[in-house]
Amino acid sequence: MVHAFLIPTPSKTYGVHSQLCWGDEKFDSHGFASSSFRRKSSLGSSTNVHQNSDNATITAEEPTTTKNNSDKKISLKSGREKRRKFIGLAKAVDRGQWKHTYSPGGLDGANFVAKSGLPDVKKSFCVLGIESSCDDTGAAIMRSDGTILGESLASQDAIHEQWGGVVPGLAKTAHEENIDRVVQSALSNANMKIEDVDAIGVTVGPGLEICLRVGCNKGRELAMEHKKPFVGVHHLEAHILMARIPSDKYSKDNNSEQLPGENLSSDRAMEFPFLALLVSGGHCQILKCLGIGKYTIIGGTLDDSLGEAFDKTARLLGLPVGGGGGPAVEALARDGDPKSVKLPIPLQKRKDCDFSYAGLKTAVRLAAEKICVERGVEAPEHLSHEDKANIASSFQHVAFRHVEIRLGRAMERVQKEDGIHTLAVVGGVAANKELRRRLDVLCSDQSEPWDMLVPPPRLCTDQGAMSAWAAVERIMVGSSDLADNQEVFARYPFSSTDS
Secondary structure, three states, X not given: OOOEEEXXXXXXXXXXXXXXXXXXXXXXXXXXXXXXXXXEOOOOOEEEEEEOOOOOEEEEEOOOOHHHHHHHHHHHHHHHHHHHOOOOOXXXXXXXXXXXXXXXXXXXXXXXXXXXXXXXXXXXXXXXXXXXXXXXXXXXXXXXXXOEEEEEEEOOHHHHHHHOOOOHHHHHHHHHHHHHHHHHHHHHHOOOOHHHOOXXXXXXXXXXXXXXXXXXXXXXXXXXXXXXXXXXXXXXXXXXXXXXXXXXXXXXXXXXXXXXXXXXXXXXXXXXXXXXXXXXXXXXXXXEEEEOOEEEEEEEEOOOOHHHHHHHHHHHOOOOOOOOHHHHHHHHHOXXXXXXXXXXXXXXXXXXXXXXXXXXHHHHHHHHHHHHHHHOOOOHHHOOHHHHHHHHXXXXXXXXXXXXXXXXXXXXXXXXXXXXXXXXXXXXXXXXXXXXXXXXXXXXXXXXXXXXXXXXXXXXXXXXXXXXXXXXXXXXXXXXXXXXXXXXXXXXXXXXXXX
């Protein structure tokens, strides 16, 4: 029997991150299962939990045989050996260890297939996008030129605030309660009915599987019932592609009305190839973006994401995290001195483009505890506003300095090797104003200045427009998926490419 249970270390920032385990296995960041979470009875055998007809919990012991123990030891040894190969390497990178990877264009990234058909791409079309990868239920209607015609978002901030992060089971229930209303609201705001929509795109991974399934099932249901082309959207690609929306198309109230029948796929804010910095609550990557579904990861986090580090710092300082730890730390940091607390810049001896934030989180905690001792205070959350502001400001300064160093190295590399000089900054943490300012300076200070594009803050975080736009981009290259057998994926890395 498979059991679902939660690891009580959820995280929410400008973007979101949380951990979900199934059965006796927790899947690590490299895609391998760990059996260290198997629950044991006092006799040492596995314990299964069942519900009888009266909803009373009973347990049944599974006898442990010598053969089963032997097989288990072999499996654990094999898993440890496989994981050992990935120690010190960036997470969520395809090195052949993943069962499912994202490659809509096939092995060469260019063979797209319209499995469920396509709307007429020679003229303007509209897509309904649905997003439910974590804790916000989003839907939007987007025209193929990038104009958002109508959108709706149901936030779960109030639900999760008391827990200090996202609780997947509560998030799933809220998605189920909100999904129909949110989709209908987006349609109403666009003055449209579902029959007027030309295609449907829905996030299918990565994310919280039980949450993804709510949005995916809704999208599949609508696509099959109304016979619409269907696109299973990759959540990270959707963040990246938001930077390609022309800036005058962010609202249906823009002044550049598309001519009837006109559909200019070349009308994009930036063209491939370009460099992307993706920073959110669950991910931290530098990618060379070569085309739809075709990405090369130049750098990734070895442990924690930037957004997760913001979340942990917010909780350490006792800040409200219902709306995300990132915005809370950012606001507090404005009142502090970024040089007041000495913190180490991570990975100074590694001359690559990877990130690490686990050590910085520990350094912040130790520094805060030292200040508590000096002030005679029991816990960091009881420190004065000035002390907490100084800690927040110093943390943010060092965290962003780490980004500047790794990103600067990647920029130098792709400019030399590929002639790229355009940067997209995407993901939830891209909403941080100080990060935007510092990266703008980084781009301007290059020997050949770079162009930097960042979506508006509200489009950096999770919402329905990102799914709709990613579906538009897929459709424009002739790609769609089958709705009837679409799966969702908690882990869904981009397929590796050496191009």
